[in-house]
Amino acid sequence: DAKTTQPPSMDCAEGRAANLPCNHSTISGNEYVYWYRQIHSQGPQYIIHGLKNNETNEMASLIITEDRKSSTLILPHATLRDTAVYYCIVRVSNTDKLIFGTGTRLQVFP
Amino acid sequence: DAGVIQSPRHEVTEMGQEVTLRCKPISGHNSLFWYRQTMMRGLELLIYFNNNVPIDDSGMPEDRFSAKMPNASFSTLKIQPSEPRDSAVYFCASSWLGGRGKETQYFGPGTRLLVL
Numbered sequence: 001d002a003k004t005t006q007p008p009s010m011d012c013a014e015g016r017a018a019n020l021p022c023n024h025s026t027i028s029g030n031e032y033v034y035w036y037r038q039i040h041s042q043g044p045q046y047i048i049h050g051l052k053n054n055e056t057n058e059m060a061s062l063i064i065t066e067d068r069k070s071s072t073l074i075l076p077h078a079t080l081r082d083t084a085v086y087y088c089i090v091r092v093s094n095t096d097k098l099i100f101g102t103g104t105r106l107q108v109f110p
Numbered sequence: 111d112a113g114v115i116q117s118p119r120h121e122v123t124e125m126g127q128e129v130t131l132r133c134k135p136i137s138g139h140n141s142l143f144w145y146r147q148t149m150m151r152g153l154e155l156l157i158y159f160n161n162n163v164p165i166d167d168s169g170m171p172e173d174r175f176s177a178k179m180p181n182a183s184f185s186t187l188k189i190q191p192s193e194p195r196d197s198a199v200y201f202c203a204s205s206w207l208g209g210r211g212k213e214t215q216y217f218g219p220g221t222r223l224l225v226l
């Protein structure tokens with residue numbers, strides 16, 4: 001199973017873009033990159049996922065490098081409500097399993 | 111849809127007692143997952159079902175834990191007997207496994223269990 005590496009914590013000013021990096025150097029060709037976040041005391045919330053191409057939705061953008069060994073989650077205009085732990089996950093091939101790591105604790109400050 | 115529903119939201123029990131956690135997945139979903147979250151170990155997958163059949167229970171800590179899914183709209187996670195180290199937040203999640211590798215899991219609010 002591909003493992004992911006994320007910085008333990010990051011800060012971001014409200015209104016600025018938050019760029020959360022993730023390394024997944026052992027990812028296989030058919031494994032998707034998923035991002036979830038967990039706001040304090042709540043269940044994890046799906047944000048976005050991708051395989052090869054960059055993806056964008058109403059919450060965020062996902063930039064995946066051409067070699068697929070790393071990716072960046074971008075929150076274009078961070079708000080205080082985006083303060084959470086963000087998990088980068090490589091979905092296990094041919095299964096429905098998500099293996100959560102320790103994530104990045106993003107603190108958005110006024 | 112109301113999302114994934116878990117009950118109870120909080121449970122306090124004494125060591126040795128049986129604990130049953132309940133989950134109602136999102137209607138139409140065919141996969142269900144049980145996770146446990148603690149400060150020490152983070153978020154761990156315990157077991158997951160597909161079409162009501164247990165597919166992978168390798169995360170179940172020991173024989174004191176058991177999970178069932180008698181139908182597509184209900185699952186239980188039982189701990190018997192409970193121990194203080196079982197104290198954690200237990201999450202249930204569901205998804206639609208359509209074989210395209212893009213399935214998204216939706217999590218419930220969790221059950222906060224405290225074993226005294």
